[in-house]
Amino acid sequence: xxxxxxLAPLALFAVLLGFLAVGLNLNPREVPSPLIGKxxxxxxxxxxxxxxxxxxxxxxxxxxxxxxxxxSWCVACRQEHPLLVDFAKRSTVPLYGLNYKDKRxxxxxxxxxxxxxxxxxxxxxxxxxxxDFGVYGVPETFVIDKQGxxxxxxxxxxxxxxxxxxxxxxxxxxxx
Amino acid sequence: xxxxxxALLALCLVAAVHxxxxxxxxxxxxxxxxxxxxxAELRCLVCQNQTIADSNAELAVDLRKQVLDMLRSGQSxxxxxxxxxxxxxxxxxxxxPVKGATFLLWFGPIVLMVGGLATLVLVLRRRSRLGxxxxxxxxxxxxxTAARPAEPTR
Numbered sequence: 001x002x003x004x005x006x007l008a009p010l011a012l013f014a015v016l017l018g019f020l021a022v023g024l025n026l027n028p029r030e031v032p033s034p035l036i037g038k039x040x041x042x043x044x045x046x047x048x049x050x051x052x053x054x055x056x057x058x059x060x061x062x063x064x065x066x067x068x069x070x071x072s073w074c075v076a077c078r079q080e081h082p083l084l085v086d087f088a089k090r091s092t093v094p095l096y097g098l099n100y101k102d103k104r105x106x107x108x109x110x111x112x113x114x115x116x117x118x119x120x121x122x123x124x125x126x127x128x129x130x131x132d133f134g135v136y137g138v139p140e141t142f143v144i145d146k147q148g149x150x151x152x153x154x155x156x157x158x159x160x161x162x163x164x165x166x167x168x169x170x171x172x173x174x175x176x
Numbered sequence: 177x178x179x180x181x182x183a184l185l186a187l188c189l190v191a192a193v194h195x196x197x198x199x200x201x202x203x204x205x206x207x208x209x210x211x212x213x214x215x216a217e218l219r220c221l222v223c224q225n226q227t228i229a230d231s232n233a234e235l236a237v238d239l240r241k242q243v244l245d246m247l248r249s250g251q252s253x254x255x256x257x258x259x260x261x262x263x264x265x266x267x268x269x270x271x272x273p274v275k276g277a278t279f280l281l282w283f284g285p286i287v288l289m290v291g292g293l294a295t296l297v298l299v300l301r302r303r304s305r306l307g308x309x310x311x312x313x314x315x316x317x318x319x320x321t322a323a324r325p326a327e328p329t330r
Binding site: 031032034 | 221222224234238242261263264266
C-alpha cells in the first residue's frame with residue numbers, strides 16, 4: 001500500500017485532467033433550455049406580410065410544426081437559410097418563422113432575396129414573444145408537437161447534420 | 177504599441193459613453209433602482225460574463241425594460257426571477273439555487289479547503305512525532321558559510 005502512495009498525486013492529476021477535458025469540450029453558449037417538455041408560450045402576432053392578419057398559438061395547435069427565429073440583420077440566419085428552403089420543399093411539416101426585432105420591409109426584402117421557406121412569418125417587432133421563447137441568439141429553431149409542447153430547440157444555425165440526425169427523426173416520431 | 181493602447185482607450189471611452197445611456201427613465205428613480213438591483217442578479221445570455229444591468233446587448237436592454245414593466249405592474253422580485261428562470265433556466269441566475277446539480281458548485285470550495293487543511297494538520301502532526309534523525313540538521317547561520325560558494329561534491 002505504502003509503495004504505491006507516490007502515485008496518489010498522479011491519480012489526482014488525472015482526475016483533474018478529466019474534469020478539464022470535459023469542461024473544454026462543453027459549449028458555454030448552449031444553455032439547456034428549461035422550455036423543453038413545456039407548453040410553447042402563448043402568442044398573438046401579425047403576419048410579416050400582412051399587418052392585418054393575426055396568428056395565435058391556438059391556430060397552430062393539433063399539428064407538429066417548426067418555429068424558426070430569424071431576422072434580416074442576422075448573419076448566421078443566411079448560413080442556415082438554404083437548408084430551410086430545401087427542407088420546406090421536401091417536407092410536409094409546416095415551418096413558421098418568427099421575424100425577431102426586424103423591420104417589416106427589411107424582413108420581406110430578405111425573404112424575396114433568399115427565398116421564403118415559411119408558411120408564414122410572425123412579426124415580433126419588440127422581441128417580447130422572443131423573450132417568452134427564451135430566445136437569446138438568433139437563429140433558433142423549435143420543434144413543437146401536436147399538444148403544443150416544445151420538444152426540441154436548436155440554438156444557432158441548423159446544420160445538415162442536426163436536421164438529418166435530430167430534427168427529421170423527431171418529426172417522423174411525432175407524426176407517427 | 178502605443179497606437180494599439182490608444183485605440184484600446186478609445187474603445188473604452190466609446191463603451192463608457194454608451195454605458196451612460198443605460199438608464200431608461202429618470203421619472204421613476206425608485207423603480208429604476210430596484211430594476212437595476214434585480215438586473216444585477218441576472219446573467220446576460222448574449223455576453224455571458226456580464227449582468228443584464230451591465231450589458232448593452234440588445235437582449236439585455238429588452239430584459240431591463242421587461243423587468244421595469246413587471247415592477248410597474250406591481251410584481252414582486254421573486255415573480256420576476258421566476259419569470260426569467262422559466263425562460264432561460266437557472267443559468268441566468270448569478271446565484272444559482274442550492275440543489276443536487278449545484279451541490280459541488282456551492283460546497284466544492286469548502287470541501288477542498290477542509291480537505292487541504294486536514295492534510296496539512298495530518299502531515300504536521302506526523303512530522304512532529306518523528307525523531308530528529310529524520311530531518312536534516314539546521315544549517316549554521318554563519319555569514320561566512322552562506323557567502324562561501326558550494327563545495328564541489330565528492
